[in-house]
Amino acid sequence: MSILNADLHCHSVVSDGTLTPEALAARAKAQGVELWALTDHDEIGGQQRAAAAAQNLGLHYLTGVEISVTFIGQTVHIVGLGFDPDNPALQAGLAQTRGGRHQRAQDMSDGLARVGIKGAYAGATQYAGNPELVSRTHFARFLVESGVCRDTNEVFRKYLIEGKPGYVPHRWASLKDAVGWITQAGGGAVIAHPGRYKFSANEEFALFTEFREHGGLGVEVVTGSHSSAEYITYADMALEFGLAASRGSDFHSPTESHTDLGTLPYLAGGLQPVWELLGQRIRLAGPVPA
Ligand code: AMP
Ligand code: MN
Ligand code: MN
Ligand code: MN
Numbered sequence: 001m002s003i004l005n006a007d008l009h010c011h012s013v014v015s016d017g018t019l020t021p022e023a024l025a026a027r028a029k030a031q032g033v034e035l036w037a038l039t040d041h042d043e044i045g046g047q048q049r050a051a052a053a054a055q056n057l058g059l060h061y062l063t064g065v066e067i068s069v070t071f072i073g074q075t076v077h078i079v080g081l082g083f084d085p086d087n088p089a090l091q092a093g094l095a096q097t098r099g100g101r102h103q104r105a106q107d108m109s110d111g112l113a114r115v116g117i118k119g120a121y122a123g124a125t126q127y128a129g130n131p132e133l134v135s136r137t138h139f140a141r142f143l144v145e146s147g148v149c150r151d152t153n154e155v156f157r158k159y160l161i162e163g164k165p166g167y168v169p170h171r172w173a174s175l176k177d178a179v180g181w182i183t184q185a186g187g188g189a190v191i192a193h194p195g196r197y198k199f200s201a202n203e204e205f206a207l208f209t210e211f212r213e214h215g216g217l218g219v220e221v222v223t224g225s226h227s228s229a230e231y232i233t234y235a236d237m238a239l240e241f242g243l244a245a246s247r248g249s250d251f252h253s254p255t256e257s258h259t260d261l262g263t264l265p266y267l268a269g270g271l272q273p274v275w276e277l278l279g280q281r282i283r284l285a286g287p288v289p290a
Helices: 021-030 047-057 088-099 101-114 120-127 136-143 154-160 175-184 199-212 228-241
Strands: 066-069 072-083 188-191 218-223 242-248
Touching: 021 047, 066 088, 066 175, 072 175, 072 242, 088 101, 088 175, 101 120, 101 136, 101 175, 136 154, 175 188, 175 199, 188 199, 188 242, 199 228, 218 228, 228 242
Parallel strands: 188 218, 218 242
Antiparallel strands: 066 072, 072 188
16 A cells, blocks of 8 residues: 555636635645645646645645546546646646637536526636636536525536536547646646546547557546545556556535545555656655655
């Protein structure tokens, strides 16, 4: 077992989380996290604040991001860890990836208006801490607060997934570009929550194969999105594809997320933890974790 409480996936108000980078750092520390990364969607504007807050708390930190990718018609998320946040190509790639979100949000709002839900764009924007990053999560919060649904899960089920009135197909970054931006900025790319995608076995094989060919480093094995059975499935996949393994809660909010920071099982023995390969990228705040 890899006995390090690493939590390398969570979101702040800079994307679709509800806590500030500082509040997340404090929560990670209080939850016993020893190595932390803030991984906002398509955006690294919170990295300096997160790293500084971690430093003040004596918490080891890796820079992080979660990039939206379109792979054979589906959205896949690629986490980047330990990159140089000042890298211009990475910054430009992320800006380009965020760029389509305004039009998409307008189209989502139009779709919702057709089923009688008015003003969703303006409503969602009120919940977005970052005007460049209006996401489905912000629409979901608006629909809950305005009494259309009981919770965000219900909103996604009824309105925001494929085939529903607020769903708008969108083309995100390519897998090759996302892995390239992260890797060329000195970081490691990780396939986020693979158990969540609706790929056939062949399509999943293609994702892992192409990811590896593009220089991908690892895969999330232990994540808040996986069942215990999936911990084993994706540990096996990591070994089969020669990928390292990562661990992260995907925490978004104290009231919405079922998995808190730092509470997941440790990575199983025999896996190569991604942080051991990114050792020099860890911003040390005190003694090196064992
Ligand atoms: P977007 O990038 O705008 O498509 O929003 C994706 C985000 O929506 C994910 O990162 C999750 O935070 C959230 N999300 C996706 N599916 C669900 C769901 N079924 N229930 C609650 N939140 C979800
Ligand atoms: Mn999210
Ligand atoms: Mn994700
Ligand atoms: Mn996430």
